[in-house]
Structure formats: structure tokens, C-alpha cells
Amino acid sequence: MAAPLRLGIAGLGTVGIGVVKIVQRHADLIAARTGREVVITAVCARDKTRNRDADLSAYAWESDPVALARRPDVDLFIEVMGGSEGPARLATEAAIAAGKDVVTANKALLAHHGQALAEAAEKAGRVIRFEAAVAGGIPVIKALTEGLAGNAIRRVMGVMNGTCNYILTRMEDAGLPYAQVFEEARQLGYLEADPNLDVGGIDAAHKLSLLAAIAFGTRVSFDAVEMEGIGAISIDDIRHAADMEYRIKLLGVAQLTGRGLEQRMTPCLVPMESPLGQLQGGTNMVVLEGDSVGQIVLRGAGAGEGPTASAVMGDVMDIARGLRLATFGQPATGLAVPVAAAVATPAAWYLRVTLVDKPGALAKIAAALGEAGISIDRMRQYTHQEGSARVLIVTHKATRDDVTDALSRFGATGVVLGEPVALRIEDV
Amino acid sequence: MAAPLRLGIAGLGTVGIGVVKIVQRHADLIAARTGREVVITAVCARDKTRNRDADLSAYAWESDPVALARRPDVDLFIEVMGGSEGPARLATEAAIAAGKDVVTANKALLAHHGQALAEAAEKAGRVIRFEAAVAGGIPVIKALTEGLAGNAIRRVMGVMNGTCNYILTRMEDAGLPYAQVFEEARQLGYLEADPNLDVGGIDAAHKLSLLAAIAFGTRVSFDAVEMEGIGAISIDDIRHAADMEYRIKLLGVAQLTGRGLEQRMTPCLVPMESPLGQLQGGTNMVVLEGDSVGQIVLRGAGAGEGPTASAVMGDVMDIARGLRLATFGQPATGLAVPVAAAVATPAAWYLRVTLVDKPGALAKIAAALGEAGISIDRMRQYTHQEGSARVLIVTHKATRDDVTDALSRFGATGVVLGEPVALRIEDV
Numbered sequence: 106m107a108a109p110l111r112l113g114i115a116g117l118g119t120v121g122i123g124v125v126k127i128v129q130r131h132a133d134l135i136a137a138r139t140g141r142e143v144v145i146t147a148v149c150a151r152d153k154t155r156n157r158d159a160d161l162s163a164y165a166w167e168s169d170p171v172a173l174a175r176r177p178d179v180d181l182f183i184e185v186m187g188g189s190e191g192p193a194r195l196a197t198e199a200a201i202a203a204g205k206d207v208v209t210a211n212k213a214l215l216a217h218h219g220q221a222l223a224e225a226a227e228k229a230g231r232v233i234r235f236e237a238a239v240a241g242g243i244p245v246i247k248a249l250t251e252g253l254a255g256n257a258i259r260r261v262m263g264v265m266n267g268t269c270n271y272i273l274t275r276m277e278d279a280g281l282p283y284a285q286v287f288e289e290a291r292q293l294g295y296l297e298a299d300p301n302l303d304v305g306g307i308d309a310a311h312k313l314s315l316l317a318a319i320a321f322g323t324r325v326s327f328d329a330v331e332m333e334g335i336g337a338i339s340i341d342d343i344r345h346a347a348d349m350e351y352r353i354k355l356l357g358v359a360q361l362t363g364r365g366l367e368q369r370m371t372p373c374l375v376p377m378e379s380p381l382g383q384l385q386g387g388t389n390m391v392v393l394e395g396d397s398v399g400q401i402v403l404r405g406a407g408a409g410e411g412p413t414a415s416a417v418m419g420d421v422m423d424i425a426r427g428l429r430l431a432t433f434g435q436p437a438t439g440l441a442v443p444v445a446a447a448v449a450t451p452a453a454w455y456l457r458v459t460l461v462d463k464p465g466a467l468a469k470i471a472a473a474l475g476e477a478g479i480s481i482d483r484m485r486q487y488t489h490q491e492g493s494a495r496v497l498i499v500t501h502k503a504t505r506d507d508v509t510d511a512l513s514r515f516g517a518t519g520v521v522l523g524e525p526v527a528l529r530i531e532d533v
Numbered sequence: 534m535a536a537p538l539r540l541g542i543a544g545l546g547t548v549g550i551g552v553v554k555i556v557q558r559h560a561d562l563i564a565a566r567t568g569r570e571v572v573i574t575a576v577c578a579r580d581k582t583r584n585r586d587a588d589l590s591a592y593a594w595e596s597d598p599v600a601l602a603r604r605p606d607v608d609l610f611i612e613v614m615g616g617s618e619g620p621a622r623l624a625t626e627a628a629i630a631a632g633k634d635v636v637t638a639n640k641a642l643l644a645h646h647g648q649a650l651a652e653a654a655e656k657a658g659r660v661i662r663f664e665a666a667v668a669g670g671i672p673v674i675k676a677l678t679e680g681l682a683g684n685a686i687r688r689v690m691g692v693m694n695g696t697c698n699y700i701l702t703r704m705e706d707a708g709l710p711y712a713q714v715f716e717e718a719r720q721l722g723y724l725e726a727d728p729n730l731d732v733g734g735i736d737a738a739h740k741l742s743l744l745a746a747i748a749f750g751t752r753v754s755f756d757a758v759e760m761e762g763i764g765a766i767s768i769d770d771i772r773h774a775a776d777m778e779y780r781i782k783l784l785g786v787a788q789l790t791g792r793g794l795e796q797r798m799t800p801c802l803v804p805m806e807s808p809l810g811q812l813q814g815g816t817n818m819v820v821l822e823g824d825s826v827g828q829i830v831l832r833g834a835g836a837g838e839g840p841t842a843s844a845v846m847g848d849v850m851d852i853a854r855g856l857r858l859a860t861f862g863q864p865a866t867g868l869a870v871p872v873a874a875a876v877a878t879p880a881a882w883y884l885r886v887t888l889v890d891k892p893g894a895l896a897k898i899a900a901a902l903g904e905a906g907i908s909i910d911r912m913r914q915y916t917h918q919e920g921s922a923r924v925l926i927v928t929h930k931a932t933r934d935d936v937t938d939a940l941s942r943f944g945a946t947g948v949v950l951g952e953p954v955a956l957r958i959e960d961v
Contacts, residue, residue, distance in 0.1 A: 123825070127683050127825055131683065131685065134685060134750075135682075135683065137750060137863050137867065138682050138750075138862055138863050139682075140863075140864070236680070242825070242826035242827065242829065243829060244675075244676045244679070244680025244681065244829070247672075247675060247676070247679060247680045248672045248675070248676065248680075251672070251675060251847060251850070251851060251856070252664070252672025252675045252676075252844075252847045253672065253843065253847065254563075254566050254567075254846065254847055254850040254851075255555050255559065255563065255842070255843050255845075255846025255847055255849070255850060256843055256846075257559065257562060322562075322565060322566075378811075380808070380811075380832065383806075383808075383811060395843060396839070397551070397555055397670070397839035397840065397842055397843040397846075398670035398833065398834065398839060398840050398843035398844075399670065399833065399834045399837075399839060399840055400833065400834075401670065401671060401672070401831070401832070401833040402830075402831070402832040402833065403829070403830070403831055403832075404808065404829070404830040404831075404832075405826065405827065405828065405829040405830065406826070406827045406828075409827075411824070411825035411826060411827060412825065412826050412827055414683070414825055415681065415683050415684055415823060415825040415826035416680075416826075417683075418682065418683025418684075418825070419679060419680045419681065419682055419683055421683070422679070422682040422683060423679060423682075426858060427857070428679070428856045428857075428858070429855070429856075430854060430856070434566055435565050435566050435568075436568070439565065
């Protein structure tokens, strides 16, 4: 049997403790599957005195993650602290510099510094693995990098922030407004300290940018993700969408077009009967489309102690087995800088407009759409409140520029009350 | 760059030609992702003159797959001929003996000879990979062996024969009887030469036995799979199931119980709203349940040129990248002989009984269930034909032995017409 693989774990929150538990509970199973012992030699967290749900007495304690990363009795550095800067970054850099492999759950770190870290790891002959950073327990990095390696990837899509999907599902099920469900989620501890990471789409966009880099062989390009959060989604829109057999999801889409790489993380309508439309609650789903394989759908828990620790351990056991791969599936120095394309792939759109209840108002809206070059697939009008009517429109395929043009023409008609809502309907 | 990886492909049917096309179309992408060229040096099929949808002129031709397997200019032998015996087996054995790695799509070969082949490969320091043998393009072998390696697997389930799922879906959608849809499927070329491989559940059971070996660290134990085909499923049962919000699927389930390893491939009812229940048409789905990760659901095309070739190429590219793993995820010699447990995990059951239309008939059935220790969750009675009534029962959890007992008691009541139907309702 090979020498034991010695782990140092930086971060003893939910994920770190989850990893400790698996290593302790499944020592035999891990050894049988990898052909070697996997042991923890040292751990690190800010507060040593905090009561934790695991016995850590057998491990050396470090208060500084950089010191942990440099310990000679650590072969593999596990970074589960989080944060794109500060200790997580410094310790990861130190680990690579000290010749350690790295397994991380840190999407923010890789979204911002993935290229530099991958190049450093490559130069040092070390690997960085990050299955746990995207879609929790779903082995999607592996599926994309390895399982689908023979495919030119056409599109990657995903619902990858469980909190947002929980909020949207709960709004629909309970008929509650966004603000109230947001507050519920906060009290349940579902939201990050900065909730905008969740509901603003940032966390999910971090994940999307990592998938896009692997899928298209380009450098991580988080700044080019077009982002829109779920804060403006109303219970009315959720209900109207449902009336037309759609659900609203915070959906990430990355695709290579003739104009370049489109990456967006925005609320979209998807058919209720599609796998994405059927995804309720905090579960995650990733859809991978390849030129040979067609569409592969992966579904599972996107967060939580067990699922995230499972993903970390998958990476750890790959390394224990000697499976070594470039960070983004090919040499980092060879990754192209992507041409960031503004989102221009045409789509059908859902438009919600409130009109003054006057003869000819609807005709003016229809005319404005026509002038913007947009044709109408379906239209419904409801009496809304005294003196106003609500109009829902599903367009035929149009670019976002055309839709923006139409919305500005709506303003000029003088019959529109308030701000119209426009949401993309993704072909899934 | 490392030396090219040289492939020999035995079998130029749909899958073989699919592999040829990917290697030709994506030479650059494959080299970028694996760090080396992947080239085909030789191919083999029964009939050289047959017109094929790819240019094979650059490759050496062998008429004997064993000769192909032994060629010194072949590093990796790709077996996509099929069949558990004969040329496929001989050539695979020859390849291993000659020191070649093997990638195969052949579930029958591995279900019958997987243990011996894995031991031979291990002894020779070679690998056998078979992603394409299970669920087509879905990278499920990889997800189970590698991604979920840190989990004790609790249960593996799958709809893994697209033809059966097509038949059941088509019966439901078109309201057609089994025999007619079976004939349609035959004419569409969806059925194997021996249709019992599909509709008898054998093909799907081959796949299940491979997943079970990986999941539970046991030797492949195909003979222990309890099998029941879909031939007895009537359109009535499909409709009754739908009335109660269920769909009927040919579902494979493997789980380790206190009594041993249960493996079954049988028609089951699953909730219509579950991912398995929503799987319509020829698509495959595999559900993996681990103690840390919870439930992971994978969905995609289970057959066809592109998806199956994609799976073959995933394996080829792993080997090109130097990712080498034991056939079933751990040393073959260490795999335990599983204790085959008769299926005894309790389940709810769907029962369909036709009764003579006489007072007290239903009471006799209810009493027979009680005597067998089975309690009733839901019951519906329909007038069936003149002089008979149809009763549908959903039981609370009961073992199959209890159900068998109840059915024999039904016979003794003297009020039952024809054969009752009993189908398991799987908790999914």
C-alpha cells in the first residue's frame, strides 16, 4: 500500500467538519477505494475554543492557515474557509508554493484568481481541484471535464444557488411577496452574510464562470458575466408565468456564439414541464449540452454539510488514487482570453405591461413592438385595478436590444403605467 | 507532448463509427484537453465492403478482432462489437494479454465475465473502462466510482433501457396496447435482435449488476438480479396508475440490506411528480444515493451514436490523460462475493383485482389482505364489464412474500376473476 495521504484542513465550518466526519467514519472504505490511507494531520480555524460536532483532538491545531499550508506533514491542503481574498487566497498560494495539492470549495477565490492559481499550480506540478465549489454534491466539474471531454460543449446551464430557488419556490407555493420570503430565508440562516451574494446572483455567477472556463477552454472571466438578481421578481410575475406553463428561475447560461462567449445569470422563464422547470426548493441542477452527447441533466443538493463534503472527498480521493488533471481541464497557460460577447442570442421574451384602461392602448403597445421588429406569440389581457389593465405578452424570438428598444417605445406611447417587466424565456 | 495514443476499434456499427467521427472531428480539442494526440491506427468489422458513414481509408483493416487486439501499433483496444461470448470476449482477453488497455461498451460481456477480466487486467497492469456500457452518454460510472467515492452508497436506481421506457410512454400517450407498441418499436429498429434483451429486462439488468458491483464493492453478480420484463403491463394498469398519480417504469434497484445485496429489475410504480416519474420516451435516468451526498439524479440519452461514442471517448481521454483506475473502482481481487438477498425490502404495492360483481366480494378481498398482514392505504372500485368489478388497491408497506401470500388467499375466495396484478411502488 502507498504511503498515507495527509490532509490539512483550513476552515472548520459546516464543510470542514463534514470532511472530518467522512474521513473518520469511512477510513476503511476510503482505503479500499484509493489503495492508501487518507488521514488528517492538522486543522485550522479562527476560534479553537468553539464547540464543534467532531473530535479533533488527534490533529495538530494551527491558528494561521498559511502555517497549515506549509506544514511538512501535510500533502494536500483543503481550503474550506471561503472569501476571494485574505487568508483563503494567501493560504492557497502558500500551499502551492510549498508543493502541496489543493482541494477547495471556494468559488469566489477561483472566479477572481483561478487563472493565476492554476498557472502557479501548473508550474509547481501541483493540482487544484474544486468540485465542491460548483453545485455542492453534484459531480458536475468531473462530468464536464472528464465524462464529456470528447464533446465540443454547446451550452452550459444551471440553477446553482439553492437559496434563490428556495425563495422563488416558496413565493409560488405560499403566494407570498419577495420581501417576506427573503426575510424568512434570512431567519432560517439560508442567506450569506452579504445576501446580495445569493439574491444578486453573484455566488451563482462565480460558479457559472468556472463551468464556462472548462466548457470552452477559456480563462475564467467572471467580470464578463451579465448578472441580474431576483429582487425584482414579483409574485404576480410568478403567477402569470405559471398561467402560461412557465416557472421563473435564476438561471445561468454560458454559450459560445459567433460573437464570443455569452455568460449570463438572470431570472428566466423555463417551461414548467422541463427538468429545470420542475426543480423546486433548494436543489441544484446543471444542464450540459455537447455536440455528441446531447443534453445531460444533473440534479442534487447544492449545499449543506454532507453534499459539499462529499464533493471535497471526491477530489481528495482522486488525488489519493493518483488521478491528476489540469485545474480547468487543460494547461492554464494555453487557455484563451475569451471574447466577451454582450448577450445577443435571440430568445422569446415574457413582457408584463400595465396600461391605462383606454380604447386603443393595446394597439399602441402592439404597434411599438412591431416597430421594434418584435412579433407576438401570445398575448393576454387582464383587468388589473380600477382604470388599468395588465397585458402579458410572449414574443417570438428577439434580441435583448430589440426588447430594450420596444420598452423605450412603450414609454413614448403615453399609455403605459409604471415600469414594464421583461424576462427572457430560455429554450431548455 | 507525450507520444500519440493509438486506438484500435473493433466493431464499426453505430458506436464504432461514432467514435471514428469524434476522433476525426475533434483532433485538436482532444489534443488540447489530453496533452497528446489520439489517433486511430486500425479498425475491424465483419464486412469490409459495407458502406459506412465515415472515411476509414487511413486505418489498417483487420478482419479478426483478436488480431486487431494484438497489433503492436495499438495501445488501446476499443471493443464495440457486443455479445458476452465469442469474438468480443476473445478479443478483449487477447488485448489484455497483449498489454493493452481496453475501453468497451459491452454490458453483457462485463456482466458475465467482468470479474475474470478485471483480475486479468489488474495482473497485467492494464485498465478496463466501460462508461458506455451503462446509460449511454450519462457519465454515471464516473460519478459513482469517482465523484461519489467518499460515500457509502445506500441505493442505486435506474431506468436504463430506453426501448422499454419508450414502449411504456407510447402506450400511455397513445392509449395503445403493449403488443401494438412492441410491433411499432420493432419496425422502428428500437429492439435488439432478441427483443427479450430489452423487454425482458436483461439488458437493463446487465447494467444494474455493473453499477451494484461498484456501489457496494462486490463482485458482479448478474445471476442474482431478480428480473421481470414489461410484457405483462397492460394499458389498463398504466391508466389506473396514472389515475393515482403514478407512472410505471422498468426500474432497476440495487441496495445493500441486513440480509445481503438486493438487485431487481422489475416494473415498478413511481410517483408521477418524481424525476423518475417524469422521464418520458427513450431517455435514461440513474439515481445514486450516498450517505453524505443524499440523492443525485443523472439524466440523458441512453443510446445512439453520439451519446454512446461520447462515453467511449470520455474513457479514451481519461486514459490519454493518465487517469487509471481499477475496473470496478477497487482491486478486483479484493471484491467480496455478495450475499444475494431475495428481495425483502418492504414497499407499498399496487394491486389490480377483477371481482365477480356479487355482494361481499370486496369484503372477502379485504379480509384476505388482512390475513396476509397487509393493510390498505387506498382502494378504488370501478364497474368493469357486465358481471365484474375492478378493484385497485394501494397497500401500506409489505414484503413481497406477504403479497404472494395475499394473492394465493385471493384465489381461495372464489370471487376473483383472472390473475390479479401486483406491482411494487418504489420510494424514490
